[in-house]
Amino acid sequence: MAKRVPSRSTVLELRAALSQLQLDDHGKKETLIRRLSTAYKKDAAAKVAKEAMIILPSRRPQPVKSFLCFDVEATCIADKTLDWPNEVIEFPVILVQWEGSGAESSKRSPSDKPILVDPSKSSPIPTSNNGVITLTSPPPLNDPLPSKSTPDSQADLSSSPVSTSSAEEDLPRLKIVDQFHSYVRPTWRPDLSTFCTTLTGITQTTIDESPTFPQVIENFEKWLGKHGLLQDGKLTPGTSWVTDGPWDLRDFQLHITPLQPPIFAKPYPAYFSGPYIDIKEAMKNYLTETWYRTNCPEEPLPAKGSPQRFSTRPGPHRWSRRSPKYYRNLAGQLEALNMGKFQGRQHSGIDDATNVARILIELARRDVLLEMNDNLPPATNPKRYNWMGEKPGQVYWDRKNG
Numbered sequence: 001m002a003k004r005v006p007s008r009s010t011v012l013e014l015r016a017a018l019s020q021l022q023l024d025d026h027g028k029k030e031t032l033i034r035r036l037s038t039a040y041k042k043d044a045a046a047k048v049a050k051e052a053m054i055i056l057p058s059r060r061p062q063p064v065k066s067f068l069c070f071d072v073e074a075t076c077i078a079d080k081t082l083d084w085p086n087e088v089i090e091f092p093v094i095l096v097q098w099e100g101s102g103a104e105s106s107k108r109s110p111s112d113k114p115i116l117v118d119p120s121k122s123s124p125i126p127t128s129n130n131g132v133i134t135l136t137s138p139p140p141l142n143d144p145l146p147s148k149s150t151p152d153s154q155a156d157l158s159s160s161p162v163s164t165s166s167a168e169e170d171l172p173r174l175k176i177v178d179q180f181h182s183y184v185r186p187t188w189r190p191d192l193s194t195f196c197t198t199l200t201g202i203t204q205t206t207i208d209e210s211p212t213f214p215q216v217i218e219n220f221e222k223w224l225g226k227h228g229l230l231q232d233g234k235l236t237p238g239t240s241w242v243t244d245g246p247w248d249l250r251d252f253q254l255h256i257t258p259l260q261p262p263i264f265a266k267p268y269p270a271y272f273s274g275p276y277i278d279i280k281e282a283m284k285n286y287l288t289e290t291w292y293r294t295n296c297p298e299e300p301l302p303a304k305g306s307p308q309r310f311s312t313r314p315g316p317h318r319w320s321r322r323s324p325k326y327y328r329n330l331a332g333q334l335e336a337l338n339m340g341k342f343q344g345r346q347h348s349g350i351d352d353a354t355n356v357a358r359i360l361i362e363l364a365r366r367d368v369l370l371e372m373n374d375n376l377p378p379a380t381n382p383k384r385y386n387w388m389g390e391k392p393g394q395v396y397w398d399r400k401n402g
Contacts, residue, residue: 003040003043003044004040005033014036021036023039038294062172062369063372064239064240064372065238065239066095066096066097066227067095067242067357068093068235068239068241069353069357069360070093070248070353071350072090072092072248073088073089073200073348073349074086074088074089075186075196076195077193077195078193083387084387085385085395085397087184088216089184089200090183090200091183091184092181092182093180093220093223093353094354095177095227095229096177096360096361098172098173098174099172099173099174173365174360174364174365176354176361177227178223181349181350182210182211182216184207184210184211185211186207190207190208191204200348200349201347201348224271230271234270234274235271240277240372241376242276242356243276244352245278245280246278246376250377272376273377274375274376277360277372277373277374279359281374282368282370283328283333283336283363284325284326284328285311285312285313285373286310286312288315288323289310289315290310291323292323295323310366310368311369312363312370312372314373330352330355330356333359337359339359339362343358386399
């Protein structure tokens with residue numbers, strides 16, 4: 001059990017205890033008690049792990065080899081609802097792959113040697129900058145949130161040299177390989193609203209000079225083919241979309257399907273359907289599992305046979321305590337990983353997609369198993385909106401929502 005902080009401790013006693021642990025001793029008494037209690041829990045977790053090293057007979061390889069980080073921008077008005085016929089105006093994709101041959105299974109999945117994992121020891125966590133990785137001295141793996149006493153804007157993340165062990169050097173690494181980026185000229189209503197231009201930074205001149213959606217899709221498929229990611233109209237096995245939430249592909253698909261048939265004379269691309277990685281859900285799962293392993297040191301894992309490795313899929317259910325809710329936007333996810341601020345302009349498709357790639361690369365550095373955690377509906381999704389006409393391609397622009 002973790003050591004408890006006496007409720008009658010004085011501020012001086014609390015500060016002395018924190019100083020002895022080389023922790024920040026500033027703040028009110030309640031803050032000091034909470035900080036010291038957290039430190040005791042982490043210490044207890046480290047002792048539990050030290051007493052019982054976990055032996056894994058084998059290691060699951062990373063299931064995804066190529067990641068398509070995607071964040072679409074579309075026409076919009078100053079309305080919070082989705083019941084409006086959006087048209088795509090920016091289509092960015094960042095391709096992220098494992099370095100070298102990319103096969104973690106050949107590097108980190110020995111079938112004849114057990115792997116010793118000591119959760120009390122944290123690996124150095126690199127930060128990524130558009131695919132350029134720098135090793136830094138981060139908080140421990142079981143403390144995903146940066147210290148409140150050192151804001152990200154003031155932290156020097158590149159000044160602390162870190163020596164890596166041979167095991168850490170063998171960790172497979174993700175990197176940005178290429179990008180596909182195109183603006184798109186709307187077909188049904190080509191004039192952008194002032195709200196849309198202000199939100200996305202995309203000007204009327206830019207989209208007037210851009211190709212239409214079918215032309216962009218044709219160019220995109222050639223790009224996929226160049227990288228060997230397209231097979232029989234679908235993504236090749238081991239390739240996954242990565243988006244921040246379900247909206248970019250789920251709702252993008254729902255709206256584009258009825259808008260395009262008169263112009264886009266081919267079936268809706270099958271590669272927009274199927275399993276994918278929701279990075280927002282992945283971060284929620286990672287931070288939740290981290291919280292449990294930190295705050296329940298007497299029971300690091302709920303049952304024998306539970307997975308020791310962090311994953312982008314939901315972890316095993318815990319009955320003892322309920323964790324905080326970790327559902328953050330991209331800026332919040334970057335902060336939680338101690339990666340500094342969002343790089344670029346928010347609601348710029350290419351900048352959003354690049355920051356999604358940064359988060360993905362960072363999770364790989366933390367040895368998280370990058371698994372698909374959501375599923376995209378087929379193009380035959382029956383849901384309809386008020387603006388949809390009697391047949392595909394008809395749009396009632398002036399119908400009110402409701």
